[in-house]
Amino acid sequence: MPTRSDVERVLLPLGTAALAIVAWSLAVRLTHTTVFPSPLKVAAGLRELAARGVLWRYTGDSLRRVATGYSLALVLGVPAGLALGWIPALASAFNPVIQMARPISPLAWMPLAILWFGVSEAAPDLLIFLGAFFPIVVASMNGVRSVPAMYLQAGRNFGLSTPRLLARVVFPAALPQILVGLRIALGIAWLVVVAAEMIAVDSGLGYLIIDSRNAGKRYDLVVAGMLLIGAIGLVLDVVARRLERLRSVRWGFQGETA
Amino acid sequence: MTPPPKVSIRGLSMRFPTDGSVIEVLSSIDLEVKDGELVCILGPSGCGKSTLLNIVGGFLKATSGAVLIDEQEVAGPDPRRIFVFQERGVFPWLTVEGNVGFGLFRLGAAERAERIAYYVKLVGLSGFENAYPQELSGGMKQRLEVARALAVNPDVLFLDEPFGALDSITRLVMRSELLRIRRAEKKTILFVTHDIDESVQLADRVVVMSTRPATIRRIVEIDMSHPRDLSSPRYIALRDLLLGEIGLAHKI
Numbered sequence: 001m002p003t004r005s006d007v008e009r010v011l012l013p014l015g016t017a018a019l020a021i022v023a024w025s026l027a028v029r030l031t032h033t034t035v036f037p038s039p040l041k042v043a044a045g046l047r048e049l050a051a052r053g054v055l056w057r058y059t060g061d062s063l064r065r066v067a068t069g070y071s072l073a074l075v076l077g078v079p080a081g082l083a084l085g086w087i088p089a090l091a092s093a094f095n096p097v098i099q100m101a102r103p104i105s106p107l108a109w110m111p112l113a114i115l116w117f118g119v120s121e122a123a124p125d126l127l128i129f130l131g132a133f134f135p136i137v138v139a140s141m142n143g144v145r146s147v148p149a150m151y152l153q154a155g156r157n158f159g160l161s162t163p164r165l166l167a168r169v170v171f172p173a174a175l176p177q178i179l180v181g182l183r184i185a186l187g188i189a190w191l192v193v194v195a196a197e198m199i200a201v202d203s204g205l206g207y208l209i210i211d212s213r214n215a216g217k218r219y220d221l222v223v224a225g226m227l228l229i230g231a232i233g234l235v236l237d238v239v240a241r242r243l244e245r246l247r248s249v250r251w252g253f254q255g256e257t258a
Numbered sequence: 259m260t261p262p263p264k265v266s267i268r269g270l271s272m273r274f275p276t277d278g279s280v281i282e283v284l285s286s287i288d289l290e291v292k293d294g295e296l297v298c299i300l301g302p303s304g305c306g307k308s309t310l311l312n313i314v315g316g317f318l319k320a321t322s323g324a325v326l327i328d329e330q331e332v333a334g335p336d337p338r339r340i341f342v343f344q345e346r347g348v349f350p351w352l353t354v355e356g357n358v359g360f361g362l363f364r365l366g367a368a369e370r371a372e373r374i375a376y377y378v379k380l381v382g383l384s385g386f387e388n389a390y391p392q393e394l395s396g397g398m399k400q401r402l403e404v405a406r407a408l409a410v411n412p413d414v415l416f417l418d419e420p421f422g423a424l425d426s427i428t429r430l431v432m433r434s435e436l437l438r439i440r441r442a443e444k445k446t447i448l449f450v451t452h453d454i455d456e457s458v459q460l461a462d463r464v465v466v467m468s469t470r471p472a473t474i475r476r477i478v479e480i481d482m483s484h485p486r487d488l489s490s491p492r493y494i495a496l497r498d499l500l501l502g503e504i505g506l507a508h509k510i
Contacts, residue, residue: 150347153317158361158410159337168360172351251350251392 037220042227045220054208059228062193062204065121069128070189077133077185078178081140086170091141098137106131106192110199124196124204131192132185139181143174176244176252183240190233205229262329263290264446265314265414270323272309282471283309287323289465289474293413296440296447298457300500301467307450308418310472314448315341315416327414337361339414340407344423348391348403354378355387357402361410377405380442381435397428401435408443417449421456433459437484454500458493459486466503476503 028038049055106127113123155169197206212221272284283306312318316334325332381401421429
């Protein structure tokens with residue numbers, strides 16, 4: 001017999017999704033629209049994309065761009081944030097610049113990205129990097145700043161040198177906050193890649209959407225692309241949340257519901 | 259010839275500048291602690307006794323005066339002298355084993371494992387080696403922190419109101435645990451507390467501090483052997499003496 005929590009975790013969301021599809025289907029039928037596709041048409045569109053081979057290719061292209069830009073943001077952002085959090089003078093020097101650059105939508109960089117790199121892979125990679133870099137830097141910096149003084153004092157007491165203190169106390173103590181930043185940044189990266197692909201390149205899920213609309217008003221493919229983006233985004237978030245359940249960081253997520 | 263004191267505090271004063279004025283926290287403190295002695299520093303909250311402990315531990319620099327341990331001036335924190343906080347000081351990202359072994363990074367793997375096993379057993383955490391602090395009770399976390407400190411084999415322990423966050427029954431258990439551990443490992447212990455009973459139960463001598471700027475009001479020798487009978491006339495007399503020194507009326 002299914003328990004209550006099974007019902008809530010699995011059946012309720014599935015039921016809601018089923019209801020939404022039924023409502024969508026009914027709405028299309030009742031309004032007699034010829035432009036907006038029904039769920040069945042979208043499913044057929046997905047099969048068509050798979051048959052043409054673009055489904056996997058475009059999905060792969062989008063994921064590869066996110067992987068490139070995001071990895072770069074991760075590799076540069078975490079050390080930069082740790083340094084800014086650890087050295088107050090560095091934070092004083094760079095924080096105003098960071099706080100000013102942060103609210104600029106990565107998409108606003110598009111003209112410059114195209115100017116510098118042309119219509120190439122590097123343009124969306126740069127935008128994804130910019131979108132992910134700042135949240136990672138700020139989360140890492142704040143993570144280091146909020147390490148309780150008691151942990152630092154204990155680390156020093158046991159004779160740890162500064163590099164050891166950073167590796168064995170500061171980083172693990174800040175890790176829960178850093179992971180939150182990484183998860184948020186991954187979500188942003190996935191938002192940015194779609195937008196960037198609409199403008200700067202001719203492949204990927206963002207390109208699929210804009211191309212399907214421009215070349216023949218194929219709204220079945222537009223919606224199919226949107227659903228794919230949503231589903232992949234959900235999977236990415238679930239994977240990122242999994243990291244927060246590791247035993248060595250779970251202490252930082254007390255009182256948070258899964 | 260008497261052996262030199264383990265800890266010697268000489269003419270120690272501490273002043274903190276705050277906006278516009280200077281607050282004097284400690285005023286000409288002189289104290290000597292013998293090797294292996296357990297001294298409680300007793301005073302009201304905010305009297306500066308934690309500041310005193312932080313100076314002796316090397317985490318703060320005094321405005322004037324000096325602290326000598328083994329006749330050497332204290333210049334900074336040192337693994338031979340470990341500070342124990344309330345149980346919040348354990349590292350939540352490490353298991354019990356990881357916490358106990360934290361300060362043992364200079365040892366080889368075999369000796370490390372041996373020491374970890376010994377101190378986990380000494381503080382009664384056997385069976386919890388792979389547990390994380392969040393899975394332990396407050397008292398267990400406090401034992402863990404004591405084990406982490408003892409594992410590096412320090413000769414002085416500084417305890418800053420270590421049992422203050424525990425419930426009263428756990429606190430009684432932890433006091434007898436501390437005395438048991440002290441019999442196994444002869445350490446010099448400076449124990450800061452605002453709890454009069456705690457000081458009479460644990461200390462060889464109780465140093466009574468005044469309110470700010472803190473000076474030493476009186477040093478009371480607790481001439482009772484362990485285990486101490488908490489309802490004996492001597493215990494009650496000493497407690498009443500300390501109550502009077504702290505300046506609390508008997509019928510609050």
